[in-house]
Amino acid sequence: MHRVIIGILLAITFACKSATPASSQQQSIESWAQKNLGADITILKNQSNSFALCTKENASQQTITYYLVRISDFEIVERDNIQPATITWLDNQRIEIKFIPGIVKQEEQTIPTKIIDITKYQISKQ
Numbered sequence: 001m002h003r004v005i006i007g008i009l010l011a012i013t014f015a016c017k018s019a020t021p022a023s024s025q026q027q028s029i030e031s032w033a034q035k036n037l038g039a040d041i042t043i044l045k046n047q048s049n050s051f052a053l054c055t056k057e058n059a060s061q062q063t064i065t066y067y068l069v070r071i072s073d074f075e076i077v078e079r080d081n082i083q084p085a086t087i088t089w090l091d092n093q094r095i096e097i098k099f100i101p102g103i104v105k106q107e108e109q110t111i112p113t114k115i116i117d118i119t120k121y122q123i124s125k126q
Contacts, residue, residue, distance in 0.1 A: 029052045029069065032069075033052070033054050036074075037054055038056065040056060041054050041055070042054070044088070044089060046089050046092050046093075046118075047091070048092050049071065050070065050071055051069065051070055051071060052069045052071055053066060053087065053089065054067040054069055055087055058081070062083070062084060063081050063083060064082055064083075064085060064087065065081045065082075066078075066080055066087055068095070068116070070122075070123070077118075077121040078116065078118075078121070083099055084099070085098055085099045085100055086098045090115065093117060093118055093119055094115055094117055094118065095118065096113060096114075096115055097113065097116070098112070099111065099112040099113070
């Protein structure tokens with residue numbers, strides 16, 4: 001189970017990485033995350049590069065901690081510690097969390113899912 005979660009997170013990470021060299025903004029969010037959130041952080045930015053979804057697996061507790069960071073001021077606007085799940089950007093404004101069930105019953109066909117809308121965290125430009 002632990003290896004499956006790591007495999008899923010690695011697949012998401014490599015599927016979402018850009019082929020172009022990292023910008024200074026990306027390096028800034030990476031260095032900020034390493035300094036403030038610790039090592040082994042996976043960072044996925046939304047399409048507009050305004051927010052970063054930072055995830056960290058806690059293998060000993062079998063949980064994942066995620067941080068939603070507004071890149072303009074490096075503020076953590078949302079944080080949670082959840083059961084094993086896959087966490088991805090659904091689009092520029094929404095994050096999708098699909099929880100990995102422990103035991104799947106045959107009659108259960110749906111995967112528990114949570115959608116987080118980030119529009120409430122945006123800074124309006126006046």
